[in-house]
Structures are given as C-alpha cells and as structure tokens.
Amino acid sequence: MGQGSSEGDGIGFFLIELKKRERMERGRYAMITIDEILAILQDGKWHDIEEIKAQSGASERVTEIALSFLQKYGFIERDTGEHRVRAEKLYMNFVKDIAGLNAQTSEVPLSP
Numbered sequence: 001m002g003q004g005s006s007e008g009d010g011i012g013f014f015l016i017e018l019k020k021r022e023r024m025e026r027g028r029y030a031m032i033t034i035d036e037i038l039a040i041l042q043d044g045k046w047h048d049i050e051e052i053k054a055q056s057g058a059s060e061r062v063t064e065i066a067l068s069f070l071q072k073y074g075f076i077e078r079d080t081g082e083h084r085v086r087a088e089k090l091y092m093n094f095v096k097d098i099a100g101l102n103a104q105t106s107e108v109p110l111s112p
Helices: 007-041 049-056 060-072 089-107
Strands: 076-079 084-087
Touching: 007 049, 007 060, 007 084, 049 060, 049 084, 060 076, 060 084, 084 089
Parallel strands: none
Antiparallel strands: 076 084
16 A cells, blocks of 8 residues: 555545535524524514424424524523514614614715
8 A cells, every 4th residue: 555545535535525514504504594583583573483484494403493592692582382482672672773873874975
C-alpha cells in the first residue's frame, strides 16, 4: 500500500460530507419553519398548533422542535391545555419597534 487514500477512505469521506450537508439542510429548514411560525403569530392572537403545522408545511416533529425553541427563548407563550400558541408581548413590542424604526429611517433623506 502506498501513500494516498484507498477507495474505502473516499467513500467514508463522501458519507461524512453527505451527513454534514444533511445537518445543514435540516438547520436551514428549521430556520425557515421558525420564520414562518413567527410570521403566522405576528397578529398577536392565539393559534392552534395544527393550524401552524398546516400553514408552515412542516412535519409535526419539526413544528414541535421549532415551537419548543421559540418558547425556550421567550418568543412565544403556550397554552398546553388548548394546544395553541401566540407571540409573547415582549416579542410583539420588539417587532413594532423595529417596524417603527424602519419607517423612520426610510423617511430620512440620504446625503449626496
């Protein structure tokens, strides 16, 4: 056996790279789901978890993971008895403040 990698090592490397890409894709999919859920909840009303799952197009597992993340970090509150969620008031205030800031900065003329 000389230097270099054998054919088996190449397949192993390929499989490792494939796994890395799959994890990245899952991460991107989870972020898209989180964005979609937050967009649904921006009205501040309670939303049924089944409705969120249907509107986001995510599986039950991905929806649950995304909702758990959002709850853990204070973006949403959950009514587990009713199986529904809504955006936390603090998050809603943040969104309104950002929207107001964007409106203010779009009115400022750019200097030549």
